[in-house]
Amino acid sequence: MLLTHQRVVVERGSRSGLPIVVAVHSTVLGQAIGGCRLTHYADWRDGLDDALRLSAAMTEKAALAGLPHGGGKTVIALPPGTVLDEPGRRAVLHDAGDVIARLGGTYATGPDVGTGPADMETIGERTPYVFCRPAATGGSGDSSPHTAAGVLAALRAVAAERFGSPDLAGRSFAVLGLGRVGSHVLRLLTEAGGHVITADVDESRRAVAEQHGATWTDPDSCLTAEVDVLVPAALGGLLTPATVPRLACSAIAGPANNQLAGVSRPANNQLAGVSGPAGNVPGTARLLHERGILWAPDVVVSAGGIVHAIAAELHRESAVQIAARIDGIGETLAGILRAARETGCTPAESASRLATFLLGERAVPAMAAC
Numbered sequence: 486m487l488l489t490h491q492r493v494v495v496e497r498g499s500r501s502g503l504p505i506v507v508a509v510h511s512t513v514l515g516q517a518i519g520g521c522r523l524t525h526y527a528d529w530r531d532g533l534d535d536a537l538r539l540s541a542a543m544t545e546k547a548a549l550a551g552l553p554h555g556g557g558k559t560v561i562a563l564p565p566g567t568v569l570d571e572p573g574r575r576a577v578l579h580d581a582g583d584v585i586a587r588l589g590g591t592y593a594t595g596p597d598v599g600t601g602p603a604d605m606e607t608i609g610e611r612t613p614y615v616f617c618r619p620a621a622t623g624g625s626g627d628s629s630p631h632t633a634a635g636v637l638a639a640l641r642a643v644a645a646e647r648f649g650s651p652d653l654a655g656r657s658f659a660v661l662g663l664g665r666v667g668s669h670v671l672r673l674l675t676e677a678g679g680h681v682i683t684a685d686v687d688e689s690r691r692a693v694a695e696q697h698g699a700t701w702t703d704p705d706s707c708l709t710a711e712v713d714v715l716v717p718a719a720l721g722g723l724l725t726p727a728t729v730p731r732l733a734c735s736a737i738a739g740p741a742n743n744q745l746a747g748v749s750r751p752a753n754n755q756l757a758g759v760s761g762p763a764g765n766v767p768g769t770a771r772l773l774h775e776r777g778i779l780w781a782p783d784v785v786v787s788a789g790g791i792v793h794a795i796a797a798e799l800h801r802e803s804a805v806q807i808a809a810r811i812d813g814i815g816e817t818l819a820g821i822l823r824a825a826r827e828t829g830c831t832p833a834e835s836a837s838r839l840a841t842f843l844l845g846e847r848a849v850p851a852m853a854a855c
């Protein structure tokens with residue numbers, strides 16, 4: 486298999502003793518960006534795999550969002566059952582910060598699954614290459630409401646393509662995952678007049694669902710619900726040759742990274758934080774296509790967070806300018822879905838073609854064109 490990553494650092498943190506992976510996939514368009522994931526893995530090598538896949542997706546995400554940036558990712562792989570106390574968390578975040586500092590600015594991190602603005606502040610004690618520190622200390626703060634705003638723009642584009650109108654009022658949605666981004670998506674959807682059913686592996690999120698008047702269900706029923714749009718907002722790897730035949734939605738668009746997977750994984754591995762195996766990912770996109778389910782590529786849908794952080798912190802744009810940029814995710818997605826329809830490609834292939842074009846000849850595409 487070809488090594489398509491520019492640089493991958495794997496290190497045992499000197500303070501924490503924990504495995505830290507920083508994968509820099511590409512700096513062809515500029516500094517690589519991508520969040521710091523802090524979660525449990527059965528084996529640290531699963532964390533390495535995750536970092537490799539997620540960083541490659543970040544290259545496409547940044548390119549498709551029109552940003553002069555490449556893709557990277559940090560994964561801190563916690564062994565099963567590890568609980569970090571406050572000093573332990575600081576230690577491992579400082580370890581990660583040191584690795585990022587040594588990359589000399591070719592990569593900058595941000596929040597991701599398991600980390601937030603306060604953690605970015607801690608990483609920021611070791612390196613300046615960190616986005617989304619709290620607003621009080623000069624950062625752009627929590628990126629999740631902005632990611633969610635981008636998801637709404639994407640959902641309008643999907644509704645226009647599939648149902649002939651961008652209006653979300655009266656449409657039905659199944660939001661799978663009520664973490665930081667999923668909760669904001671749920672709120673925005675109910676405000677837009679959507680009917681929402683929702684689920685999370687964490688039962689305590691039920692209160693969030695009820696607060697917004699959504700119907701709570703279990704994750705499998707949410708995945709297979711008969712709704713207009715399924716909105717994956719948890720970990721990736723949920724669309725597989727095993728799950729696609731069971732879906733009853735008309736379209737899928739959500740912020741979870743790396744939603745498509747080529748083969749099924751045991752459920753416990755998914756809970757361990759693996760965001761989707763390699764394998765025949767384009768084949769799964771085709772299965773969705775053949776079932777008549779419109780899938781919006783997650784690399785386009787989930788870009789609101791990085792768009793906001795970069796526009797706010799590097800370009801000091803106004804809130805109005807940034808909102809317009811995030812809204813632009815809808816137009817980008819509409820173009821990709823239209824191109825797919827006109828050429829008979831899957832949306833995954835259409836997005837991948839556009840990313841390859843934007844990245845130019847120098848980059849190895851993550852997915853072959855159709």
Ligand code: PHE
Pocket residue numbers: 518519520521594595596597598616617628742787788790791794
């Ligand atoms: N988790 C974010 C993503 O996947 C990563 C990020 C957000 C990086 C904001 C930088 C700034 O897009």
